Amino acid sequence: MITTIGAIVRGDREVFPPYLYDAYRSTIKRSPRLPLVDVPLTLSERTGPGPAISAITPEDADLTRNAGTGGEAIGQRIIVTGRVLDERGAPVPHTLLEIWQANAAGRYVHRADQWPGPLDPNFLGIGRCLSDADGFYRFLSIRPGAYPWKNHPNAWRPAHIHFSLLGPSWVSRLVTQLYFPDDPLHALDPIFNAVPAPARPRLIARYDHSVTEPEWALGWRWDIVLRGPDATPFEAPQSSQTSQTSQVSQAAATTAKEGAQ
Amino acid sequence: MSATTPTATTAPITPGIAPSQTVGPFFLNCLLREDARRNVLVQPVTAGQRIRIEGRVLDGDGEPVLDALIEIWQADAAGRYHHPADTSAGTRAATPPDPAFIGFGRSGMDENGAYWFDTIRPGAVPFDAAPADQSGRMQAPHICVMVFARGLLNSLATRLYFADDPANDADPVLALVPAARRETLLARRVSSDGSGAVYRFDIILQGAGETVFFNF
Ligand SMILES: [Fe+2]
Numbered sequence: 001m002i003t004t005i006g007a008i009v010r011g012d013r014e015v016f017p018p019y020l021y022d023a024y025r026s027t028i029k030r031s032p033r034l035p036l037v038d039v040p041l042t043l044s045e046r047t048g049p050g051p052a053i054s055a056i057t058p059e060d061a062d063l064t065r066n067a068g069t070g071g072e073a074i075g076q077r078i079i080v081t082g083r084v085l086d087e088r089g090a091p092v093p094h095t096l097l098e099i100w101q102a103n104a105a106g107r108y109v110h111r112a113d114q115w116p117g118p119l120d121p122n123f124l125g126i127g128r129c130l131s132d133a134d135g136f137y138r139f140l141s142i143r144p145g146a147y148p149w150k151n152h153p154n155a156w157r158p159a160h161i162h163f164s165l166l167g168p169s170w171v172s173r174l175v176t177q178l179y180f181p182d183d184p185l186h187a188l189d190p191i192f193n194a195v196p197a198p199a200r201p202r203l204i205a206r207y208d209h210s211v212t213e214p215e216w217a218l219g220w221r222w223d224i225v226l227r228g229p230d231a232t233p234f235e236a237p238q239s240s241q242t243s244q245t246s247q248v249s250q251a252a253a254t255t256a257k258e259g260a261q
Numbered sequence: 262m263s264a265t266t267p268t269a270t271t272a273p274i275t276p277g278i279a280p281s282q283t284v285g286p287f288f289l290n291c292l293l294r295e296d297a298r299r300n301v302l303v304q305p306v307t308a309g310q311r312i313r314i315e316g317r318v319l320d321g322d323g324e325p326v327l328d329a330l331i332e333i334w335q336a337d338a339a340g341r342y343h344h345p346a347d348t349s350a351g352t353r354a355a356t357p358p359d360p361a362f363i364g365f366g367r368s369g370m371d372e373n374g375a376y377w378f379d380t381i382r383p384g385a386v387p388f389d390a391a392p393a394d395q396s397g398r399m400q401a402p403h404i405c406v407m408v409f410a411r412g413l414l415n416s417l418a419t420r421l422y423f424a425d426d427p428a429n430d431a432d433p434v435l436a437l438v439p440a441a442r443r444e445t446l447l448a449r450r451v452s453s454d455g456s457g458a459v460y461r462f463d464i465i466l467q468g469a470g471e472t473v474f475f476n477f
Contacts, residue, residue, distance in 0.1 A: 010416075010417070016415050027412050042389055044342075046346050112286050164291075
């Protein structure tokens with residue numbers, strides 16, 4: 001598959017996808033074309049909203065039952081659990097995780113999802129929880145199905161769960177997707193492949209039999225590492241060697257980067 | 262099963278920073294459910310000048326992006342962030358953060374294709390740039406803005422400044438923006454109703470008048 005990969009990336013370009021990745025058609029008219037402006041992390045980016053939502057109930061993390069119908073969602077029950085960590089491996093406690101996913105047949109509860117996959121009246125496909133004091137989170141759900149989309153002929157998204165995390169600061173804000181191992185659709189999915197190859201495995205949960213509960217649910221583990229407020233600004237390598245980053249050197253790095261783009 | 266004692270071989274493996282992925286088209290019921298969207302940041306007792314921020318997100322054809330999600334983060338009227346990292350150096354130490362103001366907003370697009378927030382005009386905040394900035398410089402009042410949408414593989418980060426604020430001239434972040442593009446970061450006062458000023462801040466993803474987006 002030949003695709004145009006844009007040079008404009010926010011964050012580490014060996015980890016984060018570019019804004020323009022034209023195999024994913026929606027990027028073509030929505031990606032910026034002018035260079036990003038490099039800025040240091042100021043107090044505004046090193047602070048952030050905290051949990052922000054006060055009333056989360058335990059039922060919010062149980063997608064098999066939180067539709068409020070009294071019935072249970074149909075599908076293979078899964079436990080998705082792991083830790084939210086910062087770049088040094090320290091836990092990120094009490095942070096908000098919000099997830100959404102298709103049902104076992106690959107259908108979302110959304111007016112824009114109209115393909116003829118069956119809806120499940122007992123499944124809304126939304127959940128949320130806070131990480132605990134050690135950074136652990138845990139959801140009970142059902143394994144989502146793959147679903148078709150109109151990006152290209154016979155396009156199918158691999159099974160995935162959307163994750164949104166606030167983290168400890170504005171710089172740590174992340175929206176991403178969890179995938180499952182050994183899915184033949186990975187190789188065909190431009191959204192997954194927009195991530196640089198070495199970083200793609202970070203989006204794949206691993207089966208963990210110690211999480212699996214007998215005669216109940218299969219266990220999947222996925223740790224999520226967020227950028228922290230102490231992150232080194234993404235500059236030319238030589239400037240990241242210096243401990244003092246003056247405004248002048250920031251500006252010089254910006255110019256060099258613009259030249260490269 | 263008895264627990265085994267952790268050893269060096271079971272030390273946690275940090276998998277590396279998680280890459281971003283697009284928010285896609287189906288986030289509505291989750292991220293914008295009634296108690297997850299936050300268009301109104303103020304309570305009756307919140308201190309500060311009430312303002313409304315509104316605008317549209319436009320794509321490279323000038324078409325409104327109807328499935329975008331906007332989040333904002335800002336200081337309170339005294340320039341304090343509701344966050345432990347704001348240790349309030351200097352004279353601001355006397356002013357604790359307003360307990361009636363978190364400073365986080367989240368909006369989808371309404372029937373007119375616009376986002377909106379009812380908030381307060383933030384105060385100036387320290388530059389305090391990482392790793393260490395002892396200059397004591399201040400930043401002009403601003404609101405951090407993040408844009409999510411189908412087709413955005415990573416969120417876009419920008420800032421809203423107030424076009425009528427003379428402090429913009431000395432703002433150390435605006436100073437890093439090419440002069441000809443600074444106006445894309447300026448919200449303009451469009452009207453004033455009984456409750457406060459209305460500022461317009463359109464976000465142009467691509468093309469003529471493209472908004473300045475940041476890398477940090
Ligand atoms: Fe999806």
